[in-house]
Amino acid sequence: MGAPKQKWTSEEEEALRRGVVKHGAGKWRTIQKDPEFSPVLSSRSNIDLKDKWRNLSFSANGLGSRDKIRVPRIKGPSSSSSPSPQLLLLPAPYNVAEASPAEDPEKSPQDDKTPSPKYSAMILEALAELNEPIGSEITTIYHYIEQRHEVQPNFRRLLCAKLRRLIGAKKVEKIDKAYKLTDSYAKKALAPMKDSSLKKKDPAKPSKASKNLSPGVEAAGAAAMKLVDAEAKAHLAKDHMVEAARISRMAEDTESLLMLATELYERCSRGEMITMLQVAAQREDQTHQSHANIRSFVHG
DNA sequence: CTAGGGTTATCT
DNA sequence: AGATAACCCTAG
Structure with a gap:
């Protein structure tokens, strides 16, 4: 079966756009059947169209601008003057103008404590905190982390990849749809709490604040x-x-x-x-x- | 049939 | 490792 991965061509992409403009988003089957685009999209299923449109939409308005949450309308309905065949290609995700790496006063190289949010840590902690014997569903983990740290719209997809990686590292185990810390890792995680009282890695840790409650x-x-x-x-x-x-x-x-x-x-x-x-x-x-x-x- | 969640492959 | 695109599965 060797269908490694079929990347979308510009023709297909444009056909999809035109199809959406013509029939509207959601009428994937109609678009795919339309003799106008049928030849180009013959190897694509209606589901493929839908998925592609989803990816396209996320890329278009996910990072650059969130004005329109949906349906990135390409053109007005009555535009028959200058078609401009190939100006339809989207400029791809507008990265939110990352500052030049030249200068960054606040960033000290030696301070390597939190170079980046470290998704792995967040996931591990979420799993440990949830501590569900049957494991935690991916959406549960997602929600847990979502409220703890600000995440990107594509974090859900990322989570999947991350989990998979953690599984490869034997830190996480997958049971059906649920994810759980591996026994060995759980032990390791709980073990170092014997003498390392200086561990102030996460001062905002909940723990038990109650002491003399009635x-x-x-x-x-x-x-x-x-x-x-x-x-x-x-x-x-x-x-x-x-x-x-x-x-x-x-x-x-x-x-x-x-x-x-x-x-x-x-x-x-x-x-x-x-x-x-x-x-x-x-x-x-x-x-x-x-x-x-x-x-x-x-x-x- | 469509929408959305979930998975896998591929590129930085 | 992080992110993205293509693909798959299932509920409604």
Whole structure:
């Protein structure tokens, strides 16, 4: 079968564009059947057209400009004056004007701690944090990382490749559609926590901030946490909660913390996510009133 | 049949 | 390793 990979030719690409202009995006079968483009696109299936158009769209508006989220209209409908046959080729992704490598004062070569986001680390951490015995679905991992770090629109595709690489490195195991840390790697990851207390690689690590919480508070918090975690947006909530706690630095106050959890719980129950800054702000504003509410919540 | 998620191959 | 393009699979 030797069909290594069939790259799209300029003719095919243009035929596709014209087809979309003529019939509209989504009518792949129609375009492919149209005698006008049929000869050129004979070796392409309707699905191929769709996929190609998707790639084209992402490249066109993914990085350069996000004005039009979809359908990069090539030409106006009544343009019969100057066809300009080959000016249709897209200028490809406009890289967001990367600064010249000549000077970069803020970048010190010696500081190699975080040269780049390091996707591998993010994935590994996500997997470790999720810690699902059956493994984590790729979309779950994606969402987890998405809220933790700002990612690009093509990150999803990247994730796939990354995962595959990690599997090759025996760090990750794939079970059906789920990904999980390999046993050996998990051990290795947990082992070095014996004497390396100076590990401040990630100061924003959640861990357990609660120390002297009263039973009631702890239970309520755990309950809220659990419930939230069950939802799809759980990762978001969890992390944001921790973040908020950090920002406010009033986490020591058990009631404050509970209040946060309550807020989160209520919001999440309604199905939407909110920015923690808002919650934090609200919290400060209505601290006094909240205490009463919290008590009611705990007892009721 | 189409839309979208997921996978593999190939190029920087 | 990061990114992109082509390809495959499945739900609606």
